[in-house]
Amino acid sequence: xxxxxxxxxxxxxxxxxxxxxxxxxxxxxxxxxxxxxxxxxxxxxxxxxxxxxxxxxxxxxxxxxxxxxxxxxxxxxxxxxxxxxxxxxxxxxxxxxxxxxxxxxxxxxxxxxxxxxxxxxxxxxxxxxxxxxxxxxxxxxxxxxxxxxxxxxxxxxxxxxxxxxxxxxxxxxxxxxxxxxxxxxxxxxxxxxxxxxxxxxxxxxxxxxxxxxxxxxxxxxxxxxxxxxxxxxxxxxxxxxxxxxxxxxxxxxxxxxxxxxxxxxxxxxxxxxxxxxxxxxxxxxxxxxxxxxxxxxxxxxxxxxxxxxxxxxxxxxxxxxxxxxxxxxxxxxxxxxxxxxxxxxxxxxxxxxxxxxxxxxxxxxxxxxxx
Numbered sequence: 001x002x003x004x005x006x007x008x009x010x011x012x013x014x015x016x017x018x019x020x021x022x023x024x025x026x027x028x029x030x031x032x033x034x035x036x037x038x039x040x041x042x043x044x045x046x047x048x049x050x051x052x053x054x055x056x057x058x059x060x061x062x063x064x065x066x067x068x069x070x071x072x073x074x075x076x077x078x079x080x081x082x083x084x085x086x087x088x089x090x091x092x093x094x095x096x097x098x099x100x101x102x103x104x105x106x107x108x109x110x111x112x113x114x115x116x117x118x119x120x121x122x123x124x125x126x127x128x129x130x131x132x133x134x135x136x137x138x139x140x141x142x143x144x145x146x147x148x149x150x151x152x153x154x155x156x157x158x159x160x161x162x163x164x165x166x167x168x169x170x171x172x173x174x175x176x177x178x179x180x181x182x183x184x185x186x187x188x189x190x191x192x193x194x195x196x197x198x199x200x201x202x203x204x205x206x207x208x209x210x211x212x213x214x215x216x217x218x219x220x221x222x223x224x225x226x227x228x229x230x231x232x233x234x235x236x237x238x239x240x241x242x243x244x245x246x247x248x249x250x251x252x253x254x255x256x257x258x259x260x261x262x263x264x265x266x267x268x269x270x271x272x273x274x275x276x277x278x279x280x281x282x283x284x285x286x287x288x289x290x291x292x293x294x295x296x297x298x299x300x301x302x303x304x305x306x307x308x309x310x311x312x313x314x315x316x317x318x319x320x321x322x323x324x325x326x327x328x329x330x331x332x333x334x335x336x337x338x339x340x341x342x343x344x345x346x347x348x349x350x351x352x353x354x355x356x357x358x359x360x361x362x363x364x365x366x367x368x369x370x371x
Contacts, residue, residue, distance in 0.1 A: 010155040012148075013057045019048040021361075023059050024351070026115060030063070034077045040064035040122040041348050045130045047151070050137045054148040058113050062130055064122030071103045071119055083107045083117060101126060123334065129184060135340045136187035143183055150179055197332045197342040199240050199325075206234040209245050213284065213292050217249055220263035226250045226299040231307040233328070236314045240325040245292040248307045250299025254278060257296045269294050279303055302360045309357035310350065320356075324349060 023044040030042060046060030047053050065071060075085050083105040092098040103119040120126045137144040154175045210230040217228050232246030233239050251257035254277065261271055269282035269292075278301060284292040297303040314321045327349055335342035 009159045011056060012054050012152050012155050014054055015050075015052050016048075016057065017051075019055075019057070019059060020044070022114075023048070023061065026059065026061065029081060030061070030078070033081050034074050038063075038070070038074050040066060041345075043131065043134075045118070045134050046116070047147075049134050050144060052141070053137060053144050054151060058116055060116045060118065062118045062120065062127065064127060065103075065119055066122065068101070068103065068121060074119070075103065075105065078105055078117070081107075083115075099126075131341055131344065132187050132338070133180060133184055135338075135344055136183055136190070138344075139340060143186070147176075147179060147183070150176060191338050191340075196336055197339055198242060199328045199332045200243050201240055202236075202238050203234075203243065204237075206241075206243070206245055209291070210235070210247065213245060213247055213294075216267040217247060217264070217269070217294060220267045220269070221249060221251075221260050224251055224256055224260050226252060229308060229311075231295070231311050232293075233324075235311050236321055238318070239314060239321050240328060244290050246295065247292060248295045248297060248304060250304050251296060252299065254280065254296070254298065264294070306354055306359045309359040310353050313353055313357040320353060324353075 027042045027044075031039075041064050043049075043062040043064070044059070045062045046058075047055030048057070048059050063074075065074075075083075079085060084107065086104045086106065089104045090098050090100045090102065101120060101124060105117040105119070106113060107115040107117070118126070118130075137147060157175075207230070214228050214230075218225060221228070227250045229235075229248045229250070230245065231248045233241030234243070234245045249257070257280065264282055265271065268284050268286075270285070272281045272283050273279075278298055280296040282294040282296070283290060284294065295303075295307070297307075314324060327346065331342050331345045335345060
């Protein structure tokens with residue numbers, strides 16, 4: 001273990017939305033340094049990746065390698081931007097078996113640990129487990145909050161017994177293991193009951209379905225709806241998609257929008273989440289088949305702008321549309337048993353299109369859609 005871990009207290013901070021920005025900027029630096037093709041993707045993992053979760057303020061990054069054999073030249077480039085390679089963690093010790101499947105690096109800023117980097121092969125057990133844990137906590141607030149309480153309790157016990165030779169990673173990490181394993185088991189069990197992602201070829205009838213659903217929503221909303229738009233993949237001609245239509249209803253305020261929840265329910269739109277202040281989702285099902293999602297957001301807000309700009313960019317750029325289709329088909333296979341993982345795995349591409357389209361950055365903490 002590195003000497004910088006010895007004799008230091010553990011600090012668990014309240015969630016900071018800035019952690020996502022820090023990750024985004026560091027990922028951009030890593031791509032610029034190593035080349036975009038060096039990795040399949042780079043994921044934000046660990047506690048700082050979960051909106052609302054208290055954490056040590058150190059960002060964990062997980063670059064996906066096609067093969068560990070690709071790591072040596074990448075490590076050299078990362079060292080040039082301040083990363084320190086820690087090969088000792090790959091070897092077995094008296095404490096554990098080591099992690100020969102991972103290339104671990106870390107980076108400090110202003111004398112404090114800022115980043116942990118875990119380079120592993122894309123799709124490996126380490127890769128899958130870290131995404132599984134992150135995704136579950138992101139959509140399960142109760143388990144997220146239980147994990148925060150556990151971390152604070154364990155950190156307090158560790159700090160109370162801190163000595164000059166205490167190691168931060170021993171005790172603190174080990175005392176979370178049982179919880180982590182229980183959550184991963186729960187997440188795997190939950191996946192068995194979720195709908196698998198199915199991506200099909202573009203169907204011109206999706207625009208007709210939107211027109212019919214638009215009438216239903218407009219009748220329920222009245223003048224509460226400033227605008228109703230067809231968004232998402234089914235709104236882009238020629239784009240392969242999951243065969244449910246996404247609609248966005250723009251309202252002046254969410255309080256005003258909530259006055260039509262019952263009217264929307266009467267038209268077949270069932271409320272699925274209400275805890276996100278600026279985003280409410282309704283699902284329209286017929287005979288158990290998911291046909292549409294309705295997203296209620298403030299008209300003109302950052303979510304509304306992103307919906308429209310993303311759609312219009314793909315409509316205007318066939319190359320981006322086709323790249324997105326290819327990505328979705330590949331992810332539908334890779335995440336055949338994990339609808340939530342499929343959604344998260346598209347994030348990097350979606351953010352890229354937002355930037356290209358000039359969409360505004362979010363201000364609030366990013367929140368994943370409900371599965």
